[in-house]
Amino acid sequence: MKAIIALKPEDSKRLIARGVVSLPEVHQALEKGIIHIARGTTCAYVFEELTGRKIDINKYVAGYIGNGGLRVLPANERLKPFTLKKGEVLEIEPNEVLSEMGYGDVFIKGGNALDFEGRVGVLCANREGGTIGGAIGTITARGIHLIMPISLRKLVPNIPKGANLGGIDECDYTMGEKVALFPVINGKVITEIDAFKHLFDVEATLIAQGGLGDMEGALIFGLVGEKNQVNRVIENLCLPKIYHGQT
DSSP: OEEEEEEOHHHHHHHHHHHHHTOHHHHHHHHHSEEEEOSSHHHHHHHHHHHOOOOOGGGSOSEEEETTEEEEOOGGGSOOOEEEETTEEEEOOHHHHGGGOOTTOEEEOOOSEEOTTSOEEEEEOSTTOHHHHHHHHHHHHHTOEEEEEOOGGGBOSOHHHHHTTOOGGGOSOOSBSOOEEEEEOSSEEEOHHHHHHHHHOOEEEEEEEOOSGGGTTOEEEEEESOHHHHHHHHHHTTOOOOOOSOO
16 A cells, blocks of 8 residues: 655654654663653653653753744753653753663664764754763763654755864854754664654655645655555554545
8 A cells, every 4th residue: 555644743753752662672771771861852752652741842952943043942941851760750961870871771862964874963052062962972882772863854965064064163153052063973863764664564755845834844755565554654643534546
């Protein structure tokens, strides 16, 4: 069966979050180890899917793009990042929990850009590199699973080229906060396409994006799979059951 569907940004984030939760390394760490969920709106959906708890998605951020430019949410307005230790939910900053983490544990961090080689870029307004800059050395050295949920609407041509434009101190003009693009090459990237495969065993192809009104920023996917699997996508994502041709 073939289908074409349109996903709003929030639907994409929820789908990606479910894809992350389905990963075997996440299941193992949830039961026996540590999962740290860094701030970010897609990561907030991951937390909700892992715990069944609802949170204010827009307050689970540090930096964000909005209000006319590049912004940082004041510290007193942010939610603390969550860590799950053997399933128990704790509110711990990443620098507090990293010392306890090791092989088999999971660090979940979203990104702001994804290129065609699977490299991720994270915008940082902090001159020490922010969350990812403070964590990447420990993550890499200890073999901690770095899982990076990120939507295909964040596709860019080339992460190294963006990172090489320079750091915060080199910026002469910006709309909002001065930022740098921190490149990450060793994360396990989970996009909508990965989530479709992990959750439904359906092959997805991004074929278009954009929209108006409530579909502004939508991604258009072509799906191919067994009829029952494609129908599972439609049912699980609560998509309108509109069919053309044979059903």
